[in-house]
Amino acid sequence: MSANLIGGEWRGSASGRVRDRHNPADTRQLVATAPDSTAADVDAAVSAVADGHVEWSRTSPQRRAEVLDTAAALLERDQEKLAAELVAEEGKTLAEATMEVRRTPANLRFYAGEALRATGSTYPSESGLVYTARSAVGVVAAITPWNFPLNIPSRKLGPALACGNGVVYKPSEVTPLLATRLVEALLEAGVPAGALALVHGGAEVGAALARDRRVAAVTFTGSTAAGNSIHGAVGASRRCQLEMGGKNPVVVLPDADLDRAAAIVVRGAFGLSGQACTGTSRVIAADTVHDELLARVVRRAEALRLGEGLADGVEMGPLATAQQLAKTAEYVRIGLAEGAVLRTGGQAPDGARYEHGHFFLPTVFSEVAAGSRLAREEIFGPVLAFLRAGSFDEAVRLANDSDYGLSAAVVTPDLGAALDFADRVRAGLVKVNQPTTGMAMNAPFGGLKESSTQTFKEQAGETMSRFYTVEKTVYVAS
Numbered sequence: 001m002s003a004n005l006i007g008g009e010w011r012g013s014a015s016g017r018v019r020d021r022h023n024p025a026d027t028r029q030l031v032a033t034a035p036d037s038t039a040a041d042v043d044a045a046v047s048a049v050a051d052g053h054v055e056w057s058r059t060s061p062q063r064r065a066e067v068l069d070t071a072a073a074l075l076e077r078d079q080e081k082l083a084a085e086l087v088a089e090e091g092k093t094l095a096e097a098t099m100e101v102r103r104t105p106a107n108l109r110f111y112a113g114e115a116l117r118a119t120g121s122t123y124p125s126e127s128g129l130v131y132t133a134r135s136a137v138g139v140v141a142a143i144t145p146w147n148f149p150l151n152i153p154s155r156k157l158g159p160a161l162a163c164g165n166g167v168v169y170k171p172s173e174v175t176p177l178l179a180t181r182l183v184e185a186l187l188e189a190g191v192p193a194g195a196l197a198l199v200h201g202g203a204e205v206g207a208a209l210a211r212d213r214r215v216a217a218v219t220f221t222g223s224t225a226a227g228n229s230i231h232g233a234v235g236a237s238r239r240c241q242l243e244m245g246g247k248n249p250v251v252v253l254p255d256a257d258l259d260r261a262a263a264i265v266v267r268g269a270f271g272l273s274g275q276a277c278t279g280t281s282r283v284i285a286a287d288t289v290h291d292e293l294l295a296r297v298v299r300r301a302e303a304l305r306l307g308e309g310l311a312d313g314v315e316m317g318p319l320a321t322a323q324q325l326a327k328t329a330e331y332v333r334i335g336l337a338e339g340a341v342l343r344t345g346g347q348a349p350d351g352a353r354y355e356h357g358h359f360f361l362p363t364v365f366s367e368v369a370a371g372s373r374l375a376r377e378e379i380f381g382p383v384l385a386f387l388r389a390g391s392f393d394e395a396v397r398l399a400n401d402s403d404y405g406l407s408a409a410v411v412t413p414d415l416g417a418a419l420d421f422a423d424r425v426r427a428g429l430v431k432v433n434q435p436t437t438g439m440a441m442n443a444p445f446g447g448l449k450e451s452s453t454q455t456f457k458e459q460a461g462e463t464m465s466r467f468y469t470v471e472k473t474v475y476v477a478s
């Protein structure tokens with residue numbers, strides 16, 4: 001049983017309500033039960049952190065860094081257990097879960113250093129000393145999705161705590177167990193009870209947090225619809241960082257090595273069962289290579305081994321929830337109704353081992369019209385849409401023909417064309433001869449257009465820790 005953490009006390013929701021979480025590979029298996037909290041629990045959590053985090057803000061930066069380092073060591077100690085729990089709760093394969101379980105402590109170590117990097121500047125002045133100083137923002141709300149239930153929160157809680165903030169953490173209702181594990185490690189490492197609260201529950205909890213004026217900054221990762229609603233509630237005078245949806249293209253140019261291109265597409269499209277924000281959902285193939293590339297992608301997609309993430313040789317797990325499964329199946333119906341051609345997949349796999357899970361075959365459509373819903377809307381499942389481009393200019397135009405702008409890739413040996421693409425594509429991440437998914441932990445992350453608020457990058461870079469600090473300009477006369 002997972003619980004809320006408020007004022008250092010593990011407790012249920014004031015409403016007494018709970019939600020069960022079952023293994024998406026076998027829904028007969030209960031993985032976690034967590035409070036289904038309400039606005040009253042949010043109120044208690046924000047009160048506790050508003051009062052309680054001051055001690056943490058005043059803790060020396062060295063000590064804050066040490067605490068995050070210790071939390072990283074605790075997560076590393078429990079790596080195998082955490083990976084197995086991540087498979088059971090979210091549905092990843094063991095290889096995918098292991099990558100996340102390794103990345104999370106590395107993130108915390110990276111952000112530990114931020115405590116010591118909150119520097120300011122001095123300004124030449126005729127009237128004494130003028131300098132800027134940075135300090136904690138105050139209470140930060142972190143609202144996160146289920147697809148990286150350790151990694152994404154660590155990218156928010158890590159820098160927030162390093163900079164001396166208090167955090168109210170609202171994880172996805174889909175992954176309460178892993179959320180609890182991260183909080184347990186931070187507490188055991190020495191984050192004071194007053195500096196961190198955990199409130200489980202659904203959209204109601206996130207919305208109440210965003211509305212609460214005592215929350216100085218909201219950092220959110222999730223869908224564009226939820227992000228827009230949060231943005232409205234936060235208003236103009238408080239900080240808001242939103243990383244949202246995507247509809248990420250891979251452009252394959254006529255000179256591409258097609259085996260390499262097919263591998264890049266399949267990894268980006270079907271890794272995490274298509275449930276990565278940076279996942280590939282569109283392939284824009286040069287006319288001359290379109291048919292051959294499509295054939296190779298279909299062959300690779302059909303060879304992927306589906307199954308429960310801990311089973312030997314499994315390369316693609318289930319979808320995380322029944323809603324994800326239903327949404328994916330709905331987009332297959334939409335694609336067919338729009339006249340796209342289904343090349344493979346389009347349904348759940350047959351067989352007893354899939355009977356109790358949310359499995360769906362890797363699905364590829366071709367002849368997808370640029371203006372169609374299949375080409376434009378985020379599906380967040382293993383559904384790939386092929387489009388044709390008659391020229392480089394048309395490929396760039398199609399890549400940019402989207403409300404989203406998160407990640408985009410180009411496959412070509414021509415460095416000039418690749419750099420031209422990087423220059424012209426409207427996406428926050430551009431990959432050359434790499435999948436749209438996957439990124440360095442020490443590089444700035446964030447989308448453009450409706451994929452992000454765009455004001456502060458996440459993960460790394462100059463603006464990452466700026467989000468978690470306020471800056472004052474101080475004038476001193478002797």
Ligand code: NAD
Nearest residue numbers: 144145146171172202203206207222223226243244245277
């Ligand atoms: P979601 O938007 O449904 O939920 C995300 C979080 O917000 C959850 O904790 C949820 O309870 C909460 N929430 C939902 N509606 C809310 C509201 N109206 N007010 C306040 N909080 C609310 O997203 P999800 O299904 O958990 O995750 C999938 C989505 O996340 C996809 O759109 C995906 O692209 C996106 N995502 C983006 C990134 C990125 O970095 N850009 C990374 C991972 C996932």
